[in-house]
Amino acid sequence: MKNNRQSVDYYIKGILKGDKFILSKSITIIESSLPEDVDLSIKILNGISGKSGISKRIGITGVPGVGKSTFIEAFGGYLISKGNKVAVLAIDPTSSKTGGSILGDKTRMNDLSRNENAFIRPSPANNTLGGVSDHTRENILLCEAAGYDVIIVETVGVGQSETLVRGMVDFFLLLMLPGAGDDLQGMKKGIMEMADGIVINKADGDNIYSSNQAQLNYQSALHLFSVSESGWIPRVITCSSVNKSGIKEVWEMILDHYRLLEGNGYLKKLRIAQNVDWFRGQISQELVNKIFENEAYVELRKQLEHQVSSEVLNPKEALTILFNKIFSRR
DSSP states (O other): OOOOOOOHHHHHHHHHTTOHHHHHHHHHHHHOOOHHHHHHHHHHHHHTTTSOSOSEEEEEEOOTTSOHHHHHHHHHHHHHHTTOOEEEEEEEOBOTTTOSBSSOHHHHOHHHHTOTTEEEEEEEOTTOGGGOOTTHHHHHHHHHHTTOSEEEEEOOSSTTHHHHHHTTOSEEEEEEOTTOTTSGGGOOHHHHHHOSEEEEOOOSGGGHHHHHHHHHHHHHHHTTSOOOTTOOOOEEEEOOTTTOTTHHHHHHHHHHHHHHHHHTTHHHHHHHHHHHHHHHHHHHHHHHHHHHHOHHHHHHHHHHHHHHHTTSSOHHHHHHHHHHHHHTOO
16 A cells, blocks of 8 residues: 655644644654654654643543533633634544544534634544553644644543553643542542642532532542642632633633742653653553564464463463563573
8 A cells, every 4th residue: 555655844844834634644643653654753753843842731531421521622712712722632442343533532522623723633542551542742742833832631531541641741630520529439549649630520500519519528638638749739620611610710720830830940840750751651662562563472472372371371471481582581
């Protein structure tokens, strides 16, 4: 099949001009595992170096049904009304049959997706640990270079995705439902400890009283946690994505967070830590890819899997044999 790729300058110039079509094509290249695309993606990233890193990176998570997409559409619309350009990188669960996104966030944010100052990119989570696209960090850089000054990363809301997204954003927002009490809606205490802000969504109609109660409960719970290294004290805000109440307050909270981190120098420290974390994550992911894709190990892996399933070897023994082969350990 013919590869219809353009020159590296075509993609770099298009990204820097803010061309959405070329930005989308560039992200497709970034997410490709074809060797020629991997080489091209490295050149594209080098070409936009120095043109990224200037956005506000916001992670948004919450259990399924909390209204993440509805909130992001209302929040994104507000940000655009204030003169911002917003990119949404929505990580969708991946179909085990097709490998594609199941939910398709673009279809769940109709108004925002039609706005010329918004860019929405749903990406399948693939096999990355925690359900986060393994190219989300690169996609953030591309969107920043294209002129988007607010980058929102929406997680699947399951498992390790919160931890992984927390390592690639500056502000981590946790959406909760009213009437949750202090049971965290099945979410672990560790998720709350990672949050820079908590928003009680769907705070409208009959939910107003329970939303206010939940706000008090969560604010009290946050006081039990130690103060973060940045010096930021997380806040809890009630919000309605339907009637847009609380949206302004959420943005003001995020801006206060940035003012603090920029003022005390912690934002630069955080971005450096993000890059180191990115490097370490890439090592892990590439090792997995090599083991599953490299012809030198495919047959051995299949043999070991058969021996494990036949109970000839236990999983740890099989892993030791595989790693001894890969790293030539004696």
